Amino acid sequence: MSQEEIFTKVVGILKPFVRAPDALAAVGPETSILGDLKVNSARLVDVVLEMEDAFGIAITDDEADSVRSVGDAVSIVLRKAA
Amino acid sequence: MIVGNDVVDLEDPEAVGASRRERFVRRILRPAELRVLERAREPDAALWSFFAAKEAAYKAIVRLRGGAPSAPSAYDVSCDLASVRLSELRLRLHVHEADGCGFIHAVAWIGARPEFGVGVSRGDPGAEARTLAIRSVAVASGWPSSILRIVRDPQAGAWDGLGPPWLERDGVRLDACVSLSHHGRFVAYAHGH
Numbered sequence: 001m002s003q004e005e006i007f008t009k010v011v012g013i014l015k016p017f018v019r020a021p022d023a024l025a026a027v028g029p030e031t032s033i034l035g036d037l038k039v040n041s042a043r044l045v046d047v048v049l050e051m052e053d054a055f056g057i058a059i060t061d062d063e064a065d066s067v068r069s070v071g072d073a074v075s076i077v078l079r080k081a082a
Numbered sequence: 083m084i085v086g087n088d089v090v091d092l093e094d095p096e097a098v099g100a101s102r103r104e105r106f107v108r109r110i111l112r113p114a115e116l117r118v119l120e121r122a123r124e125p126d127a128a129l130w131s132f133f134a135a136k137e138a139a140y141k142a143i144v145r146l147r148g149g150a151p152s153a154p155s156a157y158d159v160s161c162d163l164a165s166v167r168l169s170e171l172r173l174r175l176h177v178h179e180a181d182g183c184g185f186i187h188a189v190a191w192i193g194a195r196p197e198f199g200v201g202v203s204r205g206d207p208g209a210e211a212r213t214l215a216i217r218s219v220a221v222a223s224g225w226p227s228s229i230l231r232i233v234r235d236p237q238a239g240a241w242d243g244l245g246p247p248w249l250e251r252d253g254v255r256l257d258a259c260v261s262l263s264h265h266g267r268f269v270a271y272a273h274g275h
Contacts (some may be wrong), residue, residue, distance in 0.1 A: 030235075033240065034242060040265070041152065043105060045110060046106065048109070061109075061151075061153035061155055061156065064153055074168065
């Protein structure tokens with residue numbers, strides 16, 4: 001799966017949890033998941049679980065802790081799926 | 083002193099039934115907390131009490147250290163909800179479940195017991211939480227609320243690019259901690275003296 005395909009899939013996972021839908025129009029690797037998209041901390045747990053299912057990977061708490069932006073989430077998938 | 087707080091609306095769709103989602107629960111709770119949840123008469127309330135306690139501790143520790151682990155399972159909440167630990171750091175804890183109102187409010191602190199409260203949001207929860215906090219500070223200090231302000235500075239690496247909130251009196255930063263939160267129908271605050 002290409003980086004672009006992973007990015008699209010990650011954005012699709014985030015979409016139901018976003019509380020600032022306008023920010024999705026300009027979403028990019030630098031977009032902050034909590035700050036820009038307003039995903040709350042409880043829903044971030046759901047995002048991690050959905051990413052595990054969608055990409056068939058396991059994400060540790062430390063790895064989840066490092067995710068600030070959409071690009072961070074994509075990087076974890078790229079690293080894990082390699 | 084430092085303080086952090088978190089409020090959870092138990093009737094919000096994301097909160098209802100969450101205790102039945104096993105992977106979600108296991109991602110948040112530590113083994114001893116899980117055992118409490120398994121015995122709880124109101125498992126959703128028990129789950130969100132632990133979660134709010136961990137969030138409150140996270141906010142307080144970010145203020146103390148400039149950063150903290152955000153994974154809920156990093157925080158160890160005592161079974162009696164009286165304290166919460168991150169490694170060697172122990173914070174005191176107050177968790178209030180309002181019977182009939184449908185919210186959990188958790189406050190974690192180090193130092194003197196803070197003032198805290200919860201209100202109902204009417205549409206702009208961020209502003210409403212600030213207003214409630216300022217009114218409470220005004221009552222506690224005797225200062226008029228018109229000279230008090232809550233500000234946040236830009237902070238690189240913070241989850242929303244901003245640091246924790248600070249109190250200002252007539253534009254001068256006070257050595258008094260304040261924490262704001264909102265979820266669903268509720269807004270909440272906690273502040274030091």
